[in-house]
Amino acid sequence: MTPKTLLLxxxxxKSTEKIQEKLKVHKGEKIIEIHRxxxxxxxxxxxxxxxxxxxxxxxxxxxxxxxxxxxxxxxxVLGVSIAYAEETVLVLPAEQQEARLLDIKKGFPVLVxxxxxxxxxNIPIRYSIAKYRSDIARLKTTHKKEF
Numbered sequence: 710m711t712p713k714t715l716l717l718x719x720x721x722x723k724s725t726e727k728i729q730e731k732l733k734v735h736k737g738e739k740i741i742e743i744h745r746x747x748x749x750x751x752x753x754x755x756x757x758x759x760x761x762x763x764x765x766x767x768x769x770x771x772x773x774x775x776x777x778x779x780x781x782x783x784x785x786v787l788g789v790s791i792a793y794a795e796e797t798v799l800v801l802p803a804e805q806q807e808a809r810l811l812d813i814k815k816g817f818p819v820l821v822x823x824x825x826x827x828x829x830x831n832i833p834i835r836y837s838i839a840k841y842r843s844d845i846a847r848l849k850t851t852h853k854k855e856f
Contacts, residue, residue, distance in 0.1 A: 714745050715746045719770060722739075724760070728740060731825050731833060732836050733832070738764075742758075744756070744757070752845065753812055754846050755841045757839045758837060789828050792828055793827055800819070800820055803815055803819045807840055822837075822839045823838050
């Protein structure tokens with residue numbers, strides 16, 4: 710099944726203290742804020758929020774993020790190889806707006822994956838938060854040992 714992506718927001722935003730900390734940007738520095746919803750068979754299953762440093766990623770404002778993945782855009786168009794990501798997963802009750810967007814009841818459990826993607830120089834390129842419906846999505850992790 711191929712997910713369908715609906716772009717809700719792709720614009721210049723203001724960085725909060727948390728975003729500044731995650732992306733290692735200075736107070737007042739511009740960021741790009743992207744909000745998308747992904748659906749399968751017309752059923753929304755994830756809200757995806759992404760924050761990028763404006764200076765490195767300004768062309769993403771013109772990207773067709775409903776038909777190309779953000780990771781692909783970063784790597785192929787911007788020429789930034791994502792070397793690794795640090796991610797945390799937890800379960801939280803859906804807030805009102807999340808419940809509305811995911812077509813679930815307020816308080817329904819959502820899987821929240823928060824992560825930072827780094828380039829080969831250990832510089833953060835993307836801070837993201839994904840909120841998945843727990844009745845549909847399953848998160849799988851794989852750990853490989855480097856030889």
